[in-house]
Amino acid sequence: MGTSTIAIIGSGFSGLSAASILAKEGHTVTIYEKNDQAGGRARTWSKDGFHFDMGPSWYWMPDVFENFYALFGKTAADFYTLKRLDPSYRVYWANKELTDVPAGMPQLKALFETLEPGASANLDTFLHQAEYKYTTGMGDFVFRPSHSILEYVDLKLISASFRLQLYTSLRKHVGSFFKHPKIVKILEFPVLFLGGTAKTTPALYSLMNYADLALGTWYPMGGMNEIVKAMVSIAESNGVKIVLNAEVRHIRVKDGIAQGLETDKGFQQADVIISSADYQFTDQHLLDKPYQSYTSEYWNSRVLSPSSLLFYIGVNKR
Ligand SMILES: Cc1cc2nc3c(=O)[nH]c(=O)nc-3n(C[C@H](O)[C@H](O)[C@H](O)COP(=O)(O)OP(=O)(O)OC[C@H]3O[C@@H](n4cnc5c(N)ncnc54)[C@H](O)[C@@H]3O)c2cc1C
Secondary structure (H helix, E strand, O other), X not given: OOOOEEEEEOOOHHHHHHHHHHHHOOOEEEEEOOOOXXXXXXXXXXXXXXXXXXXXXXXXXXXXXXXXXHOOOOOHHHOOOEEEOOOOEEEEOOOOOEEEEXXXXXXXXXXXXHHXXXXXXXXXXXXXXXXXXXXXXHHHHHOOOOOOHHHHOOHHHHHHHHHOOOOXXXXXXXXXXXXXXXXXXXXXXXXXXXXXXXXXXXXXXXHHHHHHHHHOOEEEOOOOHHHHHHHHHHHHHOOOEEXXXXXXXXXXXXXXXXXXXXXXXXXXXXXXXXEOOOHHHHHHHHOOHHHOOOOHHHHHHOOOOOOXXXXXXXXXXX
């Protein structure tokens, strides 16, 4: 691809990161965002002096953020102060009991041991396997674009796939190490972030337990939107133009080639279009039928990740 004019739909983490990388390669990149601020699901809302992060609150896998910043000669510390939380989080059980999950490994092992004798030693083995999955799985599987099964036809990957436990469920895997229901719940919960359940998610994703219990839960001081600000600043310093309040209504395609975006601000020509809006929405609402990847019957037959109803509650007391 020579130097192209690229239009990106959406300014969430994915739109901002794609835009920055492409702009750095010399392309002319414009993001069209329907909201009045960048950030997508990680945007903010202010009311009566209260400020809310509207979406994410768990900063996991800090190395993934560092990998991104390093592409631009930066580090997270150039933009915000990261604090490791201790306890990492608090679990509210149905019977009103509470469990604080400590950041320190000795304290975590002690907690597990009080719940189930022998669980401390099992946690070592469980996390050792999870660490292998995190390093190999993230590098060789999660970061592949998954355009084709052929990407995975590689002897090293096929043999690794057994060790990574792609063919057994996380529920079975956790159950083979631990019996206490509280431990099982603590270890099964992180796959919620993948929109799945432990029963339907491959045991590969115990890599999430490594991210949770070994790498820790962090917080960017000032709030999660600090990440958005950092990514906007990287995008803009690489020449990305971000057009806010611009809703894309249609991707215009002629003879199989995308021509540009029809927005509520008029037509925007582009050689290449990237949509970072939800896949189903882009496929079914922005593209004409001949260019859709799937039929509406197909989409209706799929179970999409759950949505949520959120209440933003401001409290002016400690
Ligand atoms: C309540 C909640 C809690 C979460 N908690 C966590 C967490 O703790 N940790 C974590 O890592 N992740 C968490 N996530 C997930 C994380 O926030 C998302 O994965 C991430 O923000 C998605 O980024 P994205 O760029 O893929 O999509 P989005 O953020 O959805 O970005 C898509 C953008 O496209 C724009 N757009 C859509 N349609 C159009 C159109 N027609 N024209 C113009 N613009 C358009 C949207 O306005 C949006 O800005 C949470 C998500 C939610 C909702």
